Amino acid sequence: MFAVLTDKLKPGKILAQEVRDISGRLLLARGNEIGVNHIRIFKTWGVSEVTVEGPARGNEKPDPESNPEILEQVIETAKTLFQHADLDHPVIKKIFNLSVQFRCEHNLVDTVGEVHIEEHEIAPRDRKINFKKKLEQKKIILPEIPSVVFELNEVIANPLSSAYHIAQVVNRSPSLTVLLLKIVNSSFYGFPSKIDKVSHAVTLIGTREISGLALGISILSIFKNIPKEIIDMYSFLKHSLACGIFSRILAAQKNFGQTEQLFVSGLLHDLGRLILYLYFADESRNILSRSRNNNRLLHEEEKDYLGCDHAQVGKQLMEQWKLPLILENNVLYHHKPSEAQQPIPATIVHLADIIVNSLGIGSSGEKFVPPLDLEAWENLQLPLSSFETIIGQATHQFYSLESLLQP
Numbered sequence: 001m002f003a004v005l006t007d008k009l010k011p012g013k014i015l016a017q018e019v020r021d022i023s024g025r026l027l028l029a030r031g032n033e034i035g036v037n038h039i040r041i042f043k044t045w046g047v048s049e050v051t052v053e054g055p056a057r058g059n060e061k062p063d064p065e066s067n068p069e070i071l072e073q074v075i076e077t078a079k080t081l082f083q084h085a086d087l088d089h090p091v092i093k094k095i096f097n098l099s100v101q102f103r104c105e106h107n108l109v110d111t112v113g114e115v116h117i118e119e120h121e122i123a124p125r126d127r128k129i130n131f132k133k134k135l136e137q138k139k140i141i142l143p144e145i146p147s148v149v150f151e152l153n154e155v156i157a158n159p160l161s162s163a164y165h166i167a168q169v170v171n172r173s174p175s176l177t178v179l180l181l182k183i184v185n186s187s188f189y190g191f192p193s194k195i196d197k198v199s200h201a202v203t204l205i206g207t208r209e210i211s212g213l214a215l216g217i218s219i220l221s222i223f224k225n226i227p228k229e230i231i232d233m234y235s236f237l238k239h240s241l242a243c244g245i246f247s248r249i250l251a252a253q254k255n256f257g258q259t260e261q262l263f264v265s266g267l268l269h270d271l272g273r274l275i276l277y278l279y280f281a282d283e284s285r286n287i288l289s290r291s292r293n294n295n296r297l298l299h300e301e302e303k304d305y306l307g308c309d310h311a312q313v314g315k316q317l318m319e320q321w322k323l324p325l326i327l328e329n330n331v332l333y334h335h336k337p338s339e340a341q342q343p344i345p346a347t348i349v350h351l352a353d354i355i356v357n358s359l360g361i362g363s364s365g366e367k368f369v370p371p372l373d374l375e376a377w378e379n380l381q382l383p384l385s386s387f388e389t390i391i392g393q394a395t396h397q398f399y400s401l402e403s404l405l406q407p
């Protein structure tokens with residue numbers, strides 16, 4: 001039997017494993033012949049792949065167990081990446097196994113984007129800067145929030161605004177217009193005909209989603225000039241988008257109302273790292289190089305070197321930009337959600353980050369899978385059995401939006 005991507009699935013195959021949606025509802029039992037309607041239902045409910053009987057051909061994914069050599073290599077890589085996580089804990093064990101399966105299926109045999117960065121000695125006077133103090137005393141000039149985001153939030157908050165008014169604001173930013181039309185025409189939405197008007201796109205996608213996407217994408221676009229040897233921005237954007245999507249799906253799974261806020265939180269959770277890469281390029285190079293050489297977690301190395309980590313820097317930026325407090329909460333505590341004032345949404349972003357790092361979808365510079373906050377996990381109460389469906393649904397959404405990130 002073999003796993004087949006739903007997009008490539010042809011009618012007539014026999015289902016080898018039952019298919020359930022994200023809430024566990026049975027969509028089709030094993031042993032049934034798959035018809036055209038079933039494929040449509042799988043796509044509607046976000047099932048990204050199914051397992052069918054018979055030998056693999058063409059677009060079907062290889063069974064990792066059929067190639068023990070690759071499987072062994074992937075397991076070794078995964079063990080390195082999980083060295084800061086407790087592999088004896090059931091949820092980490094589960095994520096580890098799903099990561100191995102995903103990496104085999106996507107041929108991610110080696111560790112992600114290993115760039116060798118030389119450490120440069122920085123004069124002790126500069127090295128000893130109390131970065132946090134400087135940041136708090138506003139001695140570091142942070143970038144301004146793009147004006148289109150402000151205008152968009154204002155027009156969306158006005159109950160008298162129509163799709164036409166919102167479209168007028170979007171139209172003033174050519175890059176946002178192009179992006180919005182790309183999004184609405186992507187396979188993620190799957191509308192049958194091409195949409196070429198922004199007002200039409202606003203009506204179809206919904207204002208809240210538009211403002212979330214506009215906020216996330218326009219903020220991340222400020223940082224496109226970060227030196228390539230520090231971080232590959234395409235990889236950073238992949239990590240951010242995947243965390244946004246996983247956060248949104250986890251929020252829906254927990255019946256957490258504000259799924260769009262969770263999407264934006266996931267999208268922007270590592271924003272502080274971009275500030276470090278852009279404004280403190282030399283220090284960042286050294287932090288990255290030290291974490292690689294000493295096999296340490298990047299955010300711990302940041303704390304040692306600068307006195308604070310990227311989560312605190314990101315929070316400072318959100319405060320300056322007067323973004324909703326829930327975003328500050330989720331960004332500041334995404335590595336320690338049990339300390340957050342609102343732990344559940346922060347835990348959702350924390351878990352999304354762990355899963356995305358384990359699957360190796362892009363990277364924000366961190367090489368390892370961050371450790372799980374056990375107290376926060378206990379309070380989240382998410383059934384382990386939902387992980388396969390969450391990963392299937394989120395990766396399916398990610399791949400249908402990934403092309404938007406390409407330069």
Ligand SMILES: [Fe+2]
Pocket residue numbers: 269270299310334335353
């Ligand atoms: Fe982070």
Ligand SMILES: [Fe+2]
Pocket residue numbers: 239243269270353364
């Ligand atoms: Fe992250």
